[in-house]
Amino acid sequence: MLKHPDVVKQPLKKTIFFTNCRNFLRTGALEIKKRYNMEDPVLSKLQALGPASALSNDFRIHVPTLMPLMEGVPRIIASFDDTKKQQIDDQWRILSIAKARHPAELKNTTEPDELWEMLHKTEDFFELASFALAVLAMPHANADCERVFSKTNLIKTDLRNRLITDTVNGTLLASESAKGPNRKGNCVNFEPSKEMYARMTAEKLYSKNKDDFTNIPDVEYN
Structure with missing residues (x-):
């Protein structure tokens, strides 16, 4: 619609439109920030469980381990269960091979629960997927x-x-x-x-x- 001749002739209205969009996004971001603690030890690390991040080799360079996230949810992974933590972390490090093994299934996967439910059915990533699904099931409020x-x-x-x-x-x-x-x-x-x-x-x-x-x-x- 922005390329429509009638719209092109009215640059002032286009400017007002973009200003309103920016204000809407700004207000939305501020309201979200009021409701969520962005420094929360769990919330701040949930990006790792998104399909785009979890299956990316570049992202894994910046987040080579899930230990900080596991330490933030002791009721899911006990603090003394070092064996389970290591098992999950090992699977996290080799997760990129899942995309090579299941290219058709993972190609269009955009939802976190779909990704981890799919990997939950595999033997290679069962523990990691179980952990991810448990974390994603945690309610963000009461x-x-x-x-x-x-x-x-x-x-x-x-x-x-x-x-x-x-x-x-x-x-x-x-x-x-x-x-x-x-x-x-x-x-x-x-x-x-x-x-x-x-x-x-x-x-x-x-x-x-x-x-x-x-x-x-x-x-x-x-």
Whole structure:
């Protein structure tokens, strides 16, 4: 539109347009800065987990190790677990070979969760991907937790006060799965995947052995 003849004839309006855009971006940046601590030991290092950074050899020159990030999340990686830290760091250093091994899959990967979910299925980068997914799953504020509390109160009402924790947890997971971006936002249009159907067996659904439920892999959804 900026190249349209009617627009070209009005340079003053173009100048005003660019000024407004700049002011909008400036205001947005200031508001974000108010809400986030850019010096946070975790937030300031999350750039490393983005696909463009993680798969770049040039970026790895500046960030050769993930040790500072691992030290910032002791609940994910224990401070005394040097073996696990070293394993993750070794995989980080050779991560660039993943792009050579899986060029088609990683070529158009732009979302961090897509990248690490893909690498999570490989043996060479399993520990690194597990760590990255755990870090990315951390809420940046308590808003998400508060929403879950509110939904729990709607599920476990006075009339349903005997629901056990496993049932409430399953209901919450089903709700999140149904409203995902690929599910059109409701349970009416929800279509279980083949993997989900494969898990719906009598042995898993009606087993009396509690361990059978704890060993079921998490349902994958976006």
